[in-house]
Amino acid sequence: MPANLPPQYFDVEKQYREAKDPEEKLVYLQQLLSIIPKHKGTEKLQADLKTRMKKIKETLVKQKKTKGSGGTWYQVEKQGAGQIVLVGLPNSGKSALVSVMTNANVEVADYPFTTQLPGVGMMEYQNIKIQIVDTPPLHADAPPWLFGLYRNGDILLFVLDGTHDVIEQFDMIRTALSEHNIYIEKHEYGDVKKTIIAVAKCDQGKTETAIQKLKSVYGDTFVYLQVSIVQDSTLTRIRDTIYQELNIIRIYTKKIGQSIQKQEPVVLPRGSTVIDAAEHIHKDFKKNLKFARLWNDKGYSGQRVEKQHILADEDVLEFHI
Ligand SMILES: Nc1nc2c(ncn2[C@@H]2O[C@H](COP(=O)(O)OP(=O)(O)OP(=O)(O)O)[C@@H](O)[C@H]2O)c(=O)[nH]1
Ligand SMILES: [Mg+2]
The missing domain is CATH 3.40.50.300 (P-loop containing nucleotide triphosphate hydrolases)
Known part of the structure; x- marks a missing residue:
């Protein structure tokens, strides 16, 4: 065993040994391969990990052929602006x-x-x-x-x-x-x-x-x-x-009397209106909104805009309900 393996290698190796499912074992083997430093001293170990991965992949392919198309269904929940x-x-x-x-x-x-x-x-x-x-x-x-x-x-x-x-x-x-x-x-x-x-x-x-x-x-x-x-x-x-x-825009909101802070925008599809932004923030907002005031670098400095006004990237809105 080469000397200079980082401590996390041994943690993952333990998880690998304890894993029962071949797909899970494969994930740990991949992690091990990405953890080990790549140099001459670890070449044998790298080759050994790759051989083990190859064997598991072959088993999985065989299992798939006999079991049909069943198995785990992976999906990724959306996060962020897109x-x-x-x-x-x-x-x-x-x-x-x-x-x-x-x-x-x-x-x-x-x-x-x-x-x-x-x-x-x-x-x-x-x-x-x-x-x-x-x-x-x-x-x-x-x-x-x-x-x-x-x-x-x-x-x-x-x-x-x-x-x-x-x-x-x-x-x-x-x-x-x-x-x-x-x-x-x-x-x-x-x-x-x-x-x-x-x-x-x-x-x-x-x-x-x-x-x-x-x-x-x-x-x-x-x-x-x-x-x-x-x-x-x-x-x-x-x-x-x-x-x-x-095709998204970033909208900032401010409370009445507060200063403009362009920190955490609400992200909306391009073409969204004032009322869309209000709905995104709170359903009640949509129901009760009378109008909004708008700030941006295209000539608005707090003017009143109506519900159907189309918003632009980096617009700042102040809702009046
Ligand atoms: N020179 C160069 N090599 C690259 C570049 N992008 C990827 N590679 C190399 O191409 C090889 C494959 O890269 P991966 O990112 O693992 O390819 P992949 O599409 O994820 O492969 P699978 O997971 O098998 O589908 C690696 O050796 C990378 O280092 C690049 O922009 N320039
Ligand atoms: Mg890849």
Whole structure:
């Protein structure tokens, strides 16, 4: 046993030994792998953990084949100003992106099928938090609950590996989604899921060419971005795009006689009105609201506005009931 393992390794190892369910064991093995320092002295241990993970995965696949499609159904409850769900084939760079954009401690590794369960992180954006959901890879034998996660998201963020054929990846994802009645383009059968296309690992491949290709095939229906976990400017752009595409506004409220404090905004869909904001805060507010006063940097400094007035990002409201 190598000497320099951190104490938390032994805590997780104990949990691993005590776990009965193979899926649970797999989660602990992944954690162990992410905890151990990566150097020559731990190579044997890393290999041993990977072998154990491989065996459990094989058992799970066999069990699934014999048991059918039953089993645990994973879902992620929405938190914050919006939920962004990542979609991508194995090893495309999903977890790496989640780990640099949020506080989540997800495992990133240079082999496919690293992520087995959803991972959740919150991305801080100015004064709000946006939920980012890491997902297991999409593949022919993907669990049905994965599509449930996609369906629940406010936005799907496709993570395509820029070092491989992006058109092929995009088509595989699009086909799998439509087979599960999730549509990313205008369609006669139902809602369209808002989608951002990120071509990942742009420090490694010719992603500019990849984006040109995607644009020439699919046009301007989607927002395309190049991204790299080692290029901060690309991460800033993706964060800004996520915020813009959520189509939300932040509204601050103040009590009569108090000063304006732009701290904890109420988050509403773009196009919301004064009465929508009132309802969001309290049902009674909606019933009893007479009017509101509005402050912003677009010329309002406490003027009276009516219930149907359409709000803008960073408006400050004072309700009069
Ligand atoms: N150079 C470079 N490597 C990256 C980048 N993003 C991810 N990688 C590498 O790509 C490999 C796969 O990354 P992951 O984030 O684990 O991929 P994933 O899509 O979560 O994989 P699964 O969980 O198997 O679906 C790892 O070795 C990462 O370090 C990037 O922007 N640049
Ligand atoms: Mg992953």
